[in-house]
Amino acid sequence: MDTERSDLKTTPYFLIFSFFTLATPVILFSLRFLDDNRLTQWRWVFTNVNAFRIFLLLIPVIIIAYGLSRVSFFDHSPVFLFLFSFMIAAVFWSEPEVIVDTSRYFTQAKYLELYGFKYFFNEWGVNIPAWTDLPLIPFLYGIIFKLFGEHRVYIQAFTTLLFSLSVVFTFLIGRTLWDEDTGFYAGLLMLGAPYLFVQIPFMMVDVPTMFFLTLSIFTFLMALEYGGAGWIISSAIAIFLVFFCKYSTWPMLSVLCVILLVYLRKGWRVPLFRSSVIALLAGLLISVVILLKFDFFLGQIKFLFSYQMPGLRRWGETFASTFLFQINPFITAAALYSLYVAFRKRDLKYMIVSYLILLVVLFQIRRIRYVIPLLPMLTLMASYGLRNIRAREVRKFIVFCIIGSTLVLAVSVYLPFLQKYSMVNLREAGKYLNSLDIRDVEVFTLKQRRSFVNPAVAVPILDLFTDRKLLYNYKVNKRFGRSIPAKRLKKSSLRFTWLYRNPVYYRSGLKKPGLAGAVIVISQRVGQRLPGYVRKRVRDYRLTRVFSTSTGVFRYRTIVTVYERKRGAAKEG
DSSP states (O other): OHHHHHHHHHHHHHHHHHHHHHHHHHHHHHTGGGOOOSSSOHHHHTTTOOHHHHHHHHHHHHHHHHHHHTOOTTTTOHHHHHHHHHHHHHGGGGOOOOOTTHHHHHHHHHHHHHHHHHHHHHHBTTTBOOTTOOSHHHHHHHHHHHHHOSOHHHHHHHHHHHHHHHHHHHHHHHHHHTOHHHHHHHHHHTTOOHHHHHHTTSSSSHHHHHHHHHHHHHHHHHHHHHOOHHHHHHHHHHHHHHHTTOTTHHHHTTHHHHHHHHHHTTOSHHHHHHHHHHHHHHHHHHHHHHHHTHHHHHHHHHHIIIIIHHHHHHHOOOHHIIIIISSOHHHHHHHHHHHHHHHHHTOTTHHHHHHHHHHHHHTTOOOHHHHGGGHHHHHHHHHHHHTTSOOHHHHHHHHHHHHHHHHHHIIIIIHHHHTTSTTHHHHHHHHHHHTSSOSEEEEEEOOOTTOOSOGGGHHHHHHHTOOSEEEOOHHHHHTTSOOOOHHHHHHOTTGGGGGOOOOGGGTTTTTSSSOOSEEEEEESSTTOOOOHHHHHHTTTEEEEEEEOOOOSSOSOOOEEEEEEEOTTSOOOO
16 A cells, blocks of 8 residues: 555656656757857757767656666665666777877877876877876877777777776765765766767876866765775875876865865864875975976966866857766756755755856856766765655666667767768777788878868877888978968867877888888868879889778868789888
8 A cells, every 4th residue: 555655746746757758858959059168069969969869868767767766676785876877888988089188198198108107208299299188198108008908999998997996985975964865876878978978088187187186075075074094195195196197177176175164163273284294295295296397387387277268268169068968967957956955954964065067157168078077066965955855766767768868869960970080080090000901100291171180180180090110200291281370270179189299109110112011191071182293102112002091070081092002012121
């Protein structure tokens, strides 16, 4: 009888949220002109996609979510959260690298792989171009290359591992602040952002930064809650690590001050002492690195204020795009509702998870890549709002509807779109080169009309996908490029591509006698006219493959033409 009464009470909730699970994507699809995301804009990703088929896929999602809401064998299990999130994220490993920033991080990591740790630290910002990057994540990528080899799958496994650990630490933060339910659902809601799924496999710094920021918050909480040398030292090290992920994490670390203020209400002596020791240890570690490269860091900070901060106003995306289209809108709605719930309860602990999101709104940080590291805080807000729903099965149903509808969108729409991105040609060409019995490959990059990307940055990305030795003469190839007006280039978000310096390892074999085993030409379109110098270089080669996949959306394209050495031509020197 009690079960029947419970079902009668919860049935309206199931029906209401089932309706919104079906209706929300339809509404967003009709309003997709509001989405201005730079990578997975809905107007682009839904091109050539049967939107009605996507709608139909949501029906089994609701049925499965209802079934999962009735079982409890996995509740509150961090192992389940880790394995579930890792398996889902691994589905997206088939993506190509589609963001040109990858070329920077790959190049920085390869320097460590080839020349070692000492060279990496001594030459960071000198012979190793650092742009506005900090060294921690490229350093970790370089270690992976050095230990396991220069294969992308190891980078993907690493970034996916950090993502899944972020899910677990989100659970632990929620459990520490409130209860296991809040933490568990917050961890699950990390699977409710389609844009995050496509970012996880990339050789970028945003997902690792999310992990280190979440780790620093958790360890600081543990240090204030329980004390002990282990937690205090762990907190100091975590702060040190997150400090050297990205410059944008520096103001984010102010959330630790909010945590301290909350804990001071319990008594000021112990939290103040523990936090002071943490600050001293972290400050000492950070100061050592800063002092060793003081002029370099000072120059980067000045550049950030003169270029990056004004540029964010020009390169930004709307909050509607980020919080409705690229993050499941149910998460955003639950987070907004949580503001009311926390205010009504006068819950000061809520400020710990809401503070960074409020900073995003207050300072109008409109670039989604700066929001990614804060997603654990957003999902904790959303879970806090959902905990106001007393029926646990209803909360679970809502959470699994969010996850299911997000996966449908990410797997059926986002992933196919990115697999048609022209950068996939670099991956396929790399695989093809690996199948050839050759050693050296000479690369040429042709000009890109109406594009602000320097074609040379495609070379490191191609290098990521092949174990053949690439030869590239930047000075020669620069003559094939287009000149960008200095005034426009100065304000461009792609300005870093034109500060590209050809790594020495691409020049080392250019002066050897004989012909390379193959020649690669990276162009903007199929059949693009070859400059005279390139025509001479391919005279003893035959065209064997053209990789020409393209979405047709972006101006910058990487069409790859492969020329193999003719029989009887001079062998490689």
